Amino acid sequence: MTRWALLAAGVATLALPPILPERYLATFVLLLLAATVTVGVSLLMGYAGQVSLGQASFYAIGAYAAGLLSVHGVPSLIALAVAPVVAAVAAVLLGAPLLRLRGHHLAFATLAVQLILLSVLAQADWAGGAIGLQGIPRLTVLGVELRDVGYAYAAWVVLAVALLISRNVIESRAGRGLRAAATSETAAAASGVAIGRYRLAVFTLSAAMAGLAGGVYAFYLGYLSPGSFPVLLSIEFVVMAVVGGLGTIAGPVVGAAVITVLVQVLNTLGTQPGMPDYAPSVLSYAVYALVLIVCVLYLPRGLVPALDRLRATRITVAERADPARTGP
Template identity: 70%
Template sequence: MRSALLVLAGVGTLVLPVFLDGEQLGIYVLAGLAAMVTVGLSLLMGQAGQISLGQASFYAIGAYTAGLLAVHDTPPVLGLVAAPVVAGAFATVVGVGVLRLRGHYLAFATLATQLILLSVLSQSAWAGGAIGLQGIPRFSIGSYEFEDDVQYAYLTWAALALVLLVAHNLVRSRPGRGLRALATSEVAAAASGVPVGRYRLAVFALSAAFAGLAGGIYAYYLGYLGPGSFPVLLSVEYVVMAVVGGLGTIAGGVVGAVAITLLVQVLNDVGTRPGMPSSAPTVLAYGVYGLLLVLVVLFLPRGIVPALRRRERS
């Protein structure tokens, strides 16, 4: 049954963009990008037991890497390849220091990383400053240029398929078992021969690389980047997506990302109606995210996907 559902999901992914209009295609692309980031965050929090409130910073690094290379006439394919590499390298450098922390100290450190990055981007002329980076060309492969959202939809979900494949192989590998042991007890994992520090840093860098890949596609898709495109609320969204879908589960990252992306669109529609204050979308988002986390902890403590799997077994 699970194999049949996977085949059905794959067919639906290929067919659905043909039947969507402009705005719906945009949501479809954003859901795929969010899923890439969330799968990495779900591995980091659920498999390695590390908390990150700054995942949007790696999304931003990937986006700015691809965008800056593109405006300096670098082939888009090279820019897209460089995006996850640079994001992963940045996470490795940062992780050497911040991963010495635990619990809410680590969460605050990753949040501080994003705030520092946004401050640097908003004050740096090479990144466009507060105005942002403009004139990013469309993605192209050789002489073939992506001209409509359908092509970006296929690019996004093809990249997501690659992310899912890498994540699936990691979870089923020996390092994946070591990560699960690490999440349960670092002391016990170390006593069993698991290189705790190296594994923790590796999964932190991998989750950042996933976010960087999503950011690279985002840069080519929009053609514009600004510090305001990567607010702290975006990192909070990714955490909510991972928790709602199911921490540590690959499918949970996709389910949570799609569900929350659709919810974000509803909240934006409500918050931008005539008569609503300009801060309404943000206030609604924080309120609904908080309520949603409370409800999930109370009624679906392990997330949607684990709950469905338990029901299937019973």
């Protein structure tokens, strides 16, 4: 997918919030926030070669940081700005020891971090405990208190910033070094690539993106609880990144759109009369597993690279059928 196509799609979405029904507007906001987190996951997995199953923990850290600060009188815009900083600091403290691990060891370690965080939040009275943090004020920008449509545009801006940063990182020297490290650590190290430093930087950047999205999430809902950030949410972010295409600009957005719509359909199906209470959760896990299996078998690089290959193939076939296009 070209840069211009992504830009055109982004501009087109600006017209959606005012015309969307309220029930779909909430889905739209959550989709944009999930895409923002997935941008960081795609960077981490697609370029740094590291698998994180605990990205929702940084989403939660950013949300609780913004929520707690605003509840205690800090202006909401400042609280939102602090949210990614707190998530980034947590990532530095956790990433320094965790990134020494590789493969499934790192994945399990990040999963353990989220489980520990959820346990701490559930027991912490200062965070609202299991009941949750209530009374979070609405986000105020330039004296204007945001409503539903305003949050849609705020989430859009957050996603645009994440995509811009991601593109700059990919095209930078650090991005080339990360691609080299993901291919062969030995060769990259021999070429002078500071693998450990680069990976920690990307881990921190991905956490900051999740923290920023979490801040908007806190103000949008006005309420937070440990149950808002289940382990399934981290798995969902990974599935979005894999489905859309790891290491691509448009992949996280496409993957988030596909999975979010799919989750909404499954929730609707699972809440139909006669369905058991556990149906939505079971359906979600089953479909995530099925989607991952299908992608690994038939679309190992994700939807966006597959669509790019299909487009390139069609152009090649057209040029062969009409040699005049390519000139003498």
